[in-house]
Amino acid sequence: MADAQEIKPTIIKTEAEWRAQLNDLEFAVLRNAATEPPHVGEYTNTTTVGVYRCKACDAELFRSEAKFDSSCGWPSFFAPLAKERVTYHTDHLLGYPRTEVRCTACDSHLGHVFAGEGYDTPTDLRYCINSIAMVLEPETD
Numbered sequence: 731m732a733d734a735q736e737i738k739p740t741i742i743k744t745e746a747e748w749r750a751q752l753n754d755l756e757f758a759v760l761r762n763a764a765t766e767p768p769h770v771g772e773y774t775n776t777t778t779v780g781v782y783r784c785k786a787c788d789a790e791l792f793r794s795e796a797k798f799d800s801s802c803g804w805p806s807f808f809a810p811l812a813k814e815r816v817t818y819h820t821d822h823l824l825g826y827p828r829t830e831v832r833c834t835a836c837d838s839h840l841g842h843v844f845a846g847e848g849y850d851t852p853t854d855l856r857y858c859i860n861s862i863a864m865v866l867e868p869e870t871d
Contacts, residue, residue: 737817739837741787752786759860760786760838763823763830768803771861775799780868781811782859787836791815791864798851804841804858808851816840816857831857838863 743751748761758764768774773782782792782805792807800806810816817837819830831840841859849856 737834739833739835741836743836748786756785756862759862760840763821763839765841766804766860766862771804773805773861773864773866774803776805776866778866778868780866782807782864782866784833784836784838784840785863785865786838787833788865789815789833789835791833791840792857792859794866794869798849800849800856800858802856802858805861805864807857807859808849808853808855810857818843831859840864 745761749757752760755766759766777794779794781790782794783790790811793811796807796809796811798806798808815834817832817834819832820827821830822828829843831843832838833840840863841857844856844858846854847856848854
């Protein structure tokens with residue numbers, strides 16, 4: 731996972747436009763890289779089959795087939811829907827480097843990805859994503 735700073739978002743809005751579209755908590759998480767509290771998000775424990783889309787721009791980000799129970803307090807995925815759907819940025823907000831995950835289309839903060847934690851998943855990655863950053867589109871028959 732390398733930083734993807736060179737990828738430019740395709741959806742660009744002013745701060746006022748984002749504030750008009752998002753509520754205060756959504757804006758704090760998606761545009762200012764805040765984190766929702768653990769164990770309160772709508773999708774933390776859901777097992778509904780479908781596609782998780784970016785709350786800010788509707789881009790498809792994750793599929794439910796890649797979601798797993800990590801017991802960390804936030805929805806966890808072992809891979810994005812496609813590698814070009816997310817970009818990675820190093821942040822030092824907690825005083826040490828972490829890999830931030832952002833939506834490629836609109837550059838919204840989604841959460842962080844962690845490697846080498848020993849989860850029994852195909853990638854040994856945990857994409858720890860804020861529920862409030864996504865909308866689940868359930869699969870229909």
